[in-house]
Every structure is written in structure tokens, then in C-alpha cells.
Amino acid sequence: MPRSEKKLIRQIRRLAPPGPSVVTGIGDDAAVLRIPAGHEILVTTDFTIEGVHFRRDWHRPEIVGWRCLTRGLSDIAAMGGEPRAAFLSLALASDVPQSWVNKFLRGLLELANKFKVPLAGGDTAQSLSGIQADIVVLGSAPKGKAVLRSGARPGEHIYVTGNLGGSASALARLRDALPLAGEYSRHLRPVPRVELGRWLRKKSMPSAMIDISDGLSTDLEHICEESHVGAEIDAEAIPRARIGRGQRFVDLDYALHGGDDYELLFTSSRRVPSKVAGVPVTRIGRTTRAPGLRLVDKDGTMKTLKAKGWEHFR
């Protein structure tokens, strides 16, 4: 192991917040963890890759670190789970300055501290080129209570939390080399909906749930495929992000297909309050027996909604 890696591990070990789930953290062959009796374990892993998920010339390292952990916490939120510990595997090319790494860790640990999630381990390696980070988040939920993608039934309501399209719109501004005002940069630091997901699970509200990381259309398709249902979405009902000084709504396409918002999308046979844990919850459509996704305009015209897989830089 090169000395720089050893230094990095020591640095993470020093900065990582402790947590009650961690019996033995960084510095052994494996971390040792405990979760409450009667709980099941949730595990999610997400890559963050330079040139694919971020660009060093566009994204500040604090933001890359924050978003790296957001991806994992958001997956646990989408199961209605409680995050217990995170693990970071980080590969760095030799041209990545230590200051970049410090700021990356600062951003990641800021979010870890916010949710009291200890960094319990991981791996460091030299990369031949660029930066590759893999975040693992381990969580838990009471036995049999984790919310899956596969539980939706025809005739249920479809809900979404917060608003959509802000992250894709901010990214478009970065691509056009336009300055990012506060409103935009907020969209680059999405807060995973952990409290909201947990509240919904406790109330047994959602029949199926997913987080919106690939865009509304793609993630809705995931629920529909796993649950064997179709969906109709009311275009007018989709809560669009407002951006810039003028607080104008983002284009519908950003809200439909833009990724990285990390809001929750879920189905329920029940009426859900319009605000949960301080976050708006909006009914945007209904599940159907007929397969496929459809978009309904304000004049009632229905057209096929195609899931456009979100890719950051294309």
C-alpha cells in the first residue's frame, strides 16, 4: 500500500463521526456492526465516476463528496429505512491534489454528520486516471417492513416529494458556463429524504417506492416493471423546481427526465398529507392495469411517455 493511501485512511479514520451501530470501524479486515433486534439489513452501493457523474472543472469537490453520499442515503430513504453506516472506496489518480481530496471528504462528512451516519470503512487505491468513488450505505428496517418497488397495484395514487428538474437545470447552466446563483447551487446539494421515507414506512403509506436518481420517467418505469402495472401522469401536476432570480419554473422535460433530484416517488391506495417532515408531497397521477407510461396534458390529451434514461453529460 503506497504511503499516501495509508495517510488517507488515517485521515478518514480521524474525521469519521462515530455511531452506535459501529462496534469496530476503520482499521480491521472488516467493520463490525450491530443493528436493532428484529430489523433486517439494507445494503446499497453507488459509483461516482469522474467524467460520468461529475467533472472536476464543473463541480466543486465538496459538492462531489456530498452527492456521492446522497446517492446511498437516498436509496435507504426509498426503502423507508434507517441509515446505519457508510463505507467509501476511493480510487485516485496520482494527479489528484490532496486539497481536492480534503474538500471532497469535507463535503461527504458534512452530510454524514447531518444524518449521524458513521463512516465505518472502505478502501483506497491508486487509479490510472481520474477519480472513482464507490459509496456503500448499510441501513436497517423492521423485519418485513422495507418498502420495495414491486408492491404497486392498479388504481393507486402516484406521489412525488419536493420538486423536480432543479439538478438537471443547474447542470445545463454549468455546461453553458453560466454562473450558478444560490438557487442553482442548492440543487447541486440535494438532501436525501430519509425522515420522509421513514415517516411514510411507519404509517404503512407506500405500496411501492423508489428514489428519483435517473429521472421521473425512468424511475416510474422501474416501479411499473417490478409491480406489473402501468401509469398515467398529469403533466400539469408535476411539481417543477423554480430557479434563478426570476424564480421561473424549469422546463417540463427537465422535470420528466432530469436525474439527480433524489426525491421520492411512491404509490399508495391512501391519501397522503400535502406536507410531510416539512417537504411537499404532490399527487401526480395513478397506476393502471394497462402497462406502459402515459402523460396526460391539461386538455386531457394522452400520449405515451417514453422513459429517457438520464445521462449526465449527453
Added chain:
Amino acid sequence: MPRSEKKLIRQIRRLAPPGPSVVTGIGDDAAVLRIPAGHEILVTTDFTIEGVHFRRDWHRPEIVGWRCLTRGLSDIAAMGGEPRAAFLSLALASDVPQSWVNKFLRGLLELANKFKVPLAGGDTAQSLSGIQADIVVLGSAPKGKAVLRSGARPGEHIYVTGNLGGSASALARLRDALPLAGEYSRHLRPVPRVELGRWLRKKSMPSAMIDISDGLSTDLEHICEESHVGAEIDAEAIPRARIGRGQRFVDLDYALHGGDDYELLFTSSRRVPSKVAGVPVTRIGRTTRAPGLRLVDKDGTMKTLKAKGWEHFR
């Protein structure tokens, strides 16, 4: 998500062995797992990076896949744990042919099946260049029984399993573009010592344990640092791998500093049988109150043993 990634996920989902710990596997926001009541969770993550841990022109893809999972299983073995599920995050550049991926998965799943470890999730991504794989293995051990690196005391025996230096010697042969006979290629497919580690833990034999991934000298240093002890190793006692048609012993340097053997190194106050679960166990030295590592020659001369961090291609 590009279509090719979706295809890859489907492929893994189809090929992955099922397992009793997995409630919900690939295809949701997170996997849902169960471990036996009274057990603690073990988690380890390990990168396998093209150009750092393997070279596509040297290592067959089946071997890369096998070794990728070996790294994780070996960490669980070093805790005396039971592997429960694996997660694979795989980033591939667009020039990596599907046939490479198929063979890589075949090698990885061959080992997964051997140890009945289900592949319960992971992530796929496009990489800008090369191949990056991160393997996560989740295991378990009875509460308070996982074997740490930090439990060694002065005056204990130091043991090693199997023999050392085979992997480094085979790698040197690859580097020199020499053909690999069966004896060598066996060293490129190390079998993690899961049964042996579990047996030792059940018998409460080891006070501290680690797997030899970075080389004997470096991994012994890890135990010594975490346990605040020193160590004396008898050069003559180190079990060296035999290679090639002539079955000659590898050079001492390979056995002392070569990585990737995935044998277990442990300390114990007790006498351990010379064979456990069909694998030789050899006493190679003792822990000391005086810090640092020392190597004792056959004539009794003692010299400082420097931990030479193992790097694959330097």
C-alpha cells in the same frame, strides 16, 4: 442508464446464486438481508482496478473475477466470519467487449457458488477508461466473537496458513512474458480460507488475525501496530510456495513481501494443529514486547524486517 448497463444488471440477476440470507436481491433501491439472531454484521469493500490490480493482457478475465471476490471473502475469513452476500460495483469503458464481462462474471460466480455466497446487488456504470470493480462482502459472526487485528499480546505464537509467495512469483513470470504452467496459474486463483478462519474462531484460537493481501511483512506490521506488540519471524520457518515443474521453492523475498496470497496470519497463546480444514498451519515466530519487526536467520542472526508495501506492478 444506458441500455448496456440494464442488460448487465439482468445478466447478473440471472446468474447470481440465491442464498438464505437474501430477502430481496438485485432490482430494488437496496438489497434486504437477514443474518442469524445474536450475530453481528461484518462488512468489507475492496477495489480491483485495471492497471493497478490486474492487466487485461496478463490476466484472463475469469481470473480477474475470481480474484475480485477472493479479496472480499478473505477479509471475512480473517474475522473468523461467515460470508452471507456479495455486492459488485462494476465500471466499464466502452471498449471492454461483452465477452470479457461474461468471462469475468463466470470467474466471480464460480467462486461465489463454491462458497454459496449470493450476489445480492451492486451498481454498474460507464467508465471513461479501463475497468474498475468494487466488491463488497457482507458476513456475520456471533456477537463479540469476530477476530480483530488488535488482540495480540507479547509472547504469543505467530502462525501462517498454507504457503507464501506463489502469487507474486506467478506475477513475475507474467511480467517476464513466460508461460504459466498449471502450478503457477493455481497461484493466480487463491482460495480464501473461510472454513479455516471459522474453525479457528470457533475454537477461540487466534488472539488477532489478518489475511495476507499486502504481503507477510506489511500485514504483520498491521497486527503489530493495532495490537501494540513487536514480532520476531524465523526466516527458515516461513512456508514458501513451490512452483514450476521442478517444484523449487520461491525466493524468500516473495514469501516475505509478495501480496495476493490470501493466507491467514494470526497470533495465539495456544498450540494450533499443524493442519486445519486440510490446510497446513505453520508457526513462524513470536510476538514481543519490544516494538518493530525482526527476522531471525537460521544461524540466529537477527535483523530488522522492513514492511515493504506490496504493489503489483512496480
